[in-house]
Amino acid sequence: MTVWRGNHPLILASQSRARQMLLGDAGISFEAVPADIDERAVQKNAGLTSPGEIAGLLAREKALFVASKNPGRHVIGADQTLALGERLFSKPSGRAQAAEQLRLLAGNSHALHSAVAVARDGKIVFADVSIAKMTMRHLSDSEISAYLDAAGEAVTTSVGAYQLEGLGVHLFERIEGDHFTILGLPLLPLLEFLRRERLLGI
Numbered sequence: 001m002t003v004w005r006g007n008h009p010l011i012l013a014s015q016s017r018a019r020q021m022l023l024g025d026a027g028i029s030f031e032a033v034p035a036d037i038d039e040r041a042v043q044k045n046a047g048l049t050s051p052g053e054i055a056g057l058l059a060r061e062k063a064l065f066v067a068s069k070n071p072g073r074h075v076i077g078a079d080q081t082l083a084l085g086e087r088l089f090s091k092p093s094g095r096a097q098a099a100e101q102l103r104l105l106a107g108n109s110h111a112l113h114s115a116v117a118v119a120r121d122g123k124i125v126f127a128d129v130s131i132a133k134m135t136m137r138h139l140s141d142s143e144i145s146a147y148l149d150a151a152g153e154a155v156t157t158s159v160g161a162y163q164l165e166g167l168g169v170h171l172f173e174r175i176e177g178d179h180f181t182i183l184g185l186p187l188l189p190l191l192e193f194l195r196r197e198r199l200l201g202i
């Protein structure tokens with residue numbers, strides 16, 4: 001059952017299974033068209049340091065890139081950065097880097113900055129950045145190892161090496177922010193925009 005009222009399906013410029021699941025579960029028909037941009041180059045050229053500005057820029061760039069190839073369509077771009085104080089984390093390349101990141105995150109609070117942007121015909125028509133504060137438990141090396149054994153390869157698909165709705169929940173003692181922001185898509189502000197544009201049936 002779709003609640004999408006657009007003449008064409010929405011386009012989600014993302015490879016993220018979590019983002020695709022969130023949109024699909026919200027009853028929105030969409031096509032996933034990952035944005036083939038060099039995120040690190042875009043970030044470097046912009047010379048930005050704030051995690052929220054970086055996430056916002058990358059979300060806009062992904063949306064605009066895919067919108068440029070799909071005239072007349074609403075295209076969503078999204079990005080998430082993790083900040084531990086001044087230090088920014090990217091998705092770990094493998095188990096060793098995931099273990100290193102978790103050792104740094106354990107016993108501390110970090111911020112997830114999740115940005116979403118909607119582009120259409122070369123213009124950004126909506127953008128939002130939402131933040132969640134995540135307080136991770138103190139973790140011994142053996143607890144980190146046991147978690148990585150159980151979580152497996154999935155740890156390389158998220159900036160913090162965790163899926164909160166899965167085994168990642170065991171890592172935390174406190175979470176402040178909305179579930180969707182944590183999974184990487186500020187869904188509530190996005191739905192509010194789509195509703196204003198009369199693109200949703202509820």
Ligand SMILES: Nc1nc2c(ncn2[C@@H]2O[C@H](COP(=O)(O)OP(=O)(O)OP(=O)(O)O)[C@@H](O)[C@H]2O)c(=O)[nH]1
Pocket residue numbers: 013014015016017018019034035078079080081091157158159160162163164165168182183184185
């Ligand atoms: N399932 C799940 N995914 C998470 C969680 N936290 C972060 N992520 C994912 O971590 C990824 C953050 O990396 P990004 O660079 O923003 O996105 P990506 O996966 O590279 O996908 P693109 O949108 O194509 O750039 C996203 O796919 C988020 O959905 C979580 O708690 N659960």
